[in-house]
Amino acid sequence: MLTVQELKALPKVELHCHLDGSLSLKAIRKLAQMAAVELPASDQALRELVSVPDDIEDLLDYLKRFDVILPLLQTAEALELAAYDVIEQCAAENVRYIEVRFAPDFSTEKGLSVSEAIAAVIKGLHQAQADFGVESGLLVCAMRQYSNQRSQMMFKAAQPFLGQGLVGGDFAGDEADFPTEVIEPAIKTAQQLGIPMTLHAGESHCAHNVMAALALGIRRFGHGVALGGHVDFQKQVSEADGVLEMCLTSNLQTKAVKNLASYPVAELLANQVKITINTDNRTVSNTNLTKEYDLWQRHFGITKSQFLEVNLNAINAAFCSATIRQQVIQDLQKGYAEN
Ligand SMILES: O=c1[nH]cnc2c1ncn2[C@H]1C[C@H](O)[C@@H](CO)O1
Numbered sequence: 514m515l516t517v518q519e520l521k522a523l524p525k526v527e528l529h530c531h532l533d534g535s536l537s538l539k540a541i542r543k544l545a546q547m548a549a550v551e552l553p554a555s556d557q558a559l560r561e562l563v564s565v566p567d568d569i570e571d572l573l574d575y576l577k578r579f580d581v582i583l584p585l586l587q588t589a590e591a592l593e594l595a596a597y598d599v600i601e602q603c604a605a606e607n608v609r610y611i612e613v614r615f616a617p618d619f620s621t622e623k624g625l626s627v628s629e630a631i632a633a634v635i636k637g638l639h640q641a642q643a644d645f646g647v648e649s650g651l652l653v654c655a656m657r658q659y660s661n662q663r664s665q666m667m668f669k670a671a672q673p674f675l676g677q678g679l680v681g682g683d684f685a686g687d688e689a690d691f692p693t694e695v696i697e698p699a700i701k702t703a704q705q706l707g708i709p710m711t712l713h714a715g716e717s718h719c720a721h722n723v724m725a726a727l728a729l730g731i732r733r734f735g736h737g738v739a740l741g742g743h744v745d746f747q748k749q750v751s752e753a754d755g756v757l758e759m760c761l762t763s764n765l766q767t768k769a770v771k772n773l774a775s776y777p778v779a780e781l782l783a784n785q786v787k788i789t790i791n792t793d794n795r796t797v798s799n800t801n802l803t804k805e806y807d808l809w810q811r812h813f814g815i816t817k818s819q820f821l822e823v824n825l826n827a828i829n830a831a832f833c834s835a836t837i838r839q840q841v842i843q844d845l846q847k848g849y850a851e852n
Pocket residue numbers: 531532533534572576579614615616619654685686687713716763793794
């Protein structure tokens with residue numbers, strides 16, 4: 514088994530990380546100061562406020578934790594600082610490429626436009642790239658519970674940022690009540706605009722949402738853990754070269770799976786489904802990529818060469834340029850040979 518230090522040092526690629534769920538306590542305090550919001554004085558109390566306990570009920574319960582952070586992300590300055598902070602954390606665990614996602618529609622409460630929100634996050638990502646050398650791309654999340662019209666407007670406003678830091682789109686939010694069919698018009702709009710799409714799908718016991726996304730030409734799925742037990746679906750995903758953005762800690766917390774023993778790693782690997790390892794939300798889930806890797810090696814026996822494969826799956830499915838892909842693949846090959 515690799516030590517935590519060795520896991521930390523391995524070069525990594527992450528495809529599924531929410532900006533608003535991944536801020537350091539230091540950044541949250543700074544943002545609260547900027548927004549004149551009072552926070553608990555002790556870090557322990559603050560962590561309790563912004564992270565989920567183990568006994569939450571489901572995804573909707575999990576999503577309530579974002580209510581504390583979102584009021585702090587309502588200015589360009591705040592979004593820029595937040596993006597910078599997430600990349601700083603990534604640099605500390607040798608993430609070489611990350612796709613960071615956020616919902617611009619959640620940052621318009623104080624008059625910021627969707628375009629201004631996106632521009633601010635990109636600015637923070639670029640500044641952090643210059644300072645820490647971590648390559649990144651932005652994904653914009655539409656929210657399943659919003660109207661198609663609202664999501665379509667968001668994607669239209671986002672589209673001009675493609676090639677400027679924006680690399681793709683997503684749908685997050687309440688999957689159980691708003692299945693893929695309901696959001697199909699907005700997905701199609703995003704695709705017509707040329708926005709590469711990933712989708713939260715198969716997180717809330719709805720394997721059929723993955724299949725509906727696959728039928729729409731989508732090949733990346735946030736979580737996809739509901740595919741467990743559906744061998745036919747797994748084979749279809751594998752044949753279509755689909756990739757799962759798996760987030761173990763988050764899935765345990767939201768009760769997407771009952772327990773570790775029912776996490777479908779063995780069957781997904783047996784059916785050649787490509788998997789990737791991600792945090793989902795570093796702060797809300799109280800995790801980081803190193804902790805996730807440690808869980809995967811401890812509970813599923815994942816080895817160093819399998820970690821390399823998982824990272825190659827991630828960079829090959831990433832919405833990055835060919836130049837970045839080549840560079841990161843080189844970094845991965847070198848890093849896994851050395852460490
Ligand atoms: O795991 C998730 N599933 C569905 N929605 C999520 C998840 N994690 C975060 N979100 C939501 C809450 C955030 O405010 C939003 C954009 O990052 O996406």
